[in-house]
Amino acid sequence: MTTVTTDGARSPDVAHKGGVAFGFCVSHAPQIFTQPKEEDPAELARMHEGYRTVARRASEQKVDALIIVALDHLHNHFLNLVPQFTLFTGNPVVAQFNRRRVELKGSPDLANSLMDGLLERGFDPAFSQNEVLDHSFLVPLHFMVEEGLDAPVLPIVVNGYVPPQPSIRRCHDLGRAIASWAETTGITVGIVSTGGMSHFPGTHRFDEPDVEADHRVLGWLERGDTEKLVSMSAAELDAIGMVELRTWAIALGARGDHVQVERHSYWDSGHCGYAVIEF
Numbered sequence: 001m002t003t004v005t006t007d008g009a010r011s012p013d014v015a016h017k018g019g020v021a022f023g024f025c026v027s028h029a030p031q032i033f034t035q036p037k038e039e040d041p042a043e044l045a046r047m048h049e050g051y052r053t054v055a056r057r058a059s060e061q062k063v064d065a066l067i068i069v070a071l072d073h074l075h076n077h078f079l080n081l082v083p084q085f086t087l088f089t090g091n092p093v094v095a096q097f098n099r100r101r102v103e104l105k106g107s108p109d110l111a112n113s114l115m116d117g118l119l120e121r122g123f124d125p126a127f128s129q130n131e132v133l134d135h136s137f138l139v140p141l142h143f144m145v146e147e148g149l150d151a152p153v154l155p156i157v158v159n160g161y162v163p164p165q166p167s168i169r170r171c172h173d174l175g176r177a178i179a180s181w182a183e184t185t186g187i188t189v190g191i192v193s194t195g196g197m198s199h200f201p202g203t204h205r206f207d208e209p210d211v212e213a214d215h216r217v218l219g220w221l222e223r224g225d226t227e228k229l230v231s232m233s234a235a236e237l238d239a240i241g242m243v244e245l246r247t248w249a250i251a252l253g254a255r256g257d258h259v260q261v262e263r264h265s266y267w268d269s270g271h272c273g274y275a276v277i278e279f
């Protein structure tokens with residue numbers, strides 16, 4: 001496994017000197033957790049295995065923390081206050097979906113270091129020590145906990161659903177800032193972003209995910225052409241049901257300017273493109 005420096009060069013041994021040791025993007029649809037009979041058990045098992053792989057990478061790479069980037073589906077942040085980015089700096093980290101709740105180790109010291117690092121690099125995220133994270137965190141973390149994830153978790157919540165959202169390029173730049181912080185401080189992290197792919201929750205297009213767009217975007221990322229994704233406008237992302245891929249851009253940016261991804265799995269569930277990619 002290699003790590004990527006801020007200029008995009010890959011380095012094989014930065015696990016000992018700080019940096020972003022690995023990146024994943026995964027889906028987080030509630031059905032992956034609830035496993036309704038309409039969904040293919042074999043495909044759901046592939047998603048679960050993807051989440052478990054993230055936990056194993058964290059152990060293999062002996063990271064100081066795992067950054068998990070996901071969303072708030074209007075559970076915590078509504079029109080009274082909608083931060084574009086929120087860093088959770090408390091301990092423990094709690095995520096909940098229906099009756100399933102997970103508690104993981106946070107690291108206020110590392111989270112506050114990241115907060116300082118982002119402020120120094122032109123980002124002003126909100127921060128919270130008191131937020132129960134939603135299913136976009138719970139679904140992947142449930143399986144990572146089962147797999148024995150031991151590293152502290154640093155959650156970042158992105159505004160994916162309340163317009164105006166941050167541009168996807170701004171999200172990519174945030175990832176670059178995270179990488180710069182990790183390299184400068186000598187802190188080694190892994191990063192996993194959750195979201196997408198194409199889906200239209202709560203709309204008349206629920207049963208019509210744009211599968212062609214999924215394959216198009218995956219093709220870009222497998223060829224290392226992140227630029228095509230991060231140059232999309234908010235309207236373009238919305239039109240293909242990919243508002244959540246703002247989270248992906250953060251993880252991709254954290255691993256370099258031109259990251260080439262490996263596809264672990266993709267499945268068109270009929271309402272959402274489920275994917276696991278590593279880079």
Ligand SMILES: [Fe+2]
Nearest residue numbers: 136195196244
């Ligand atoms: Fe979602």
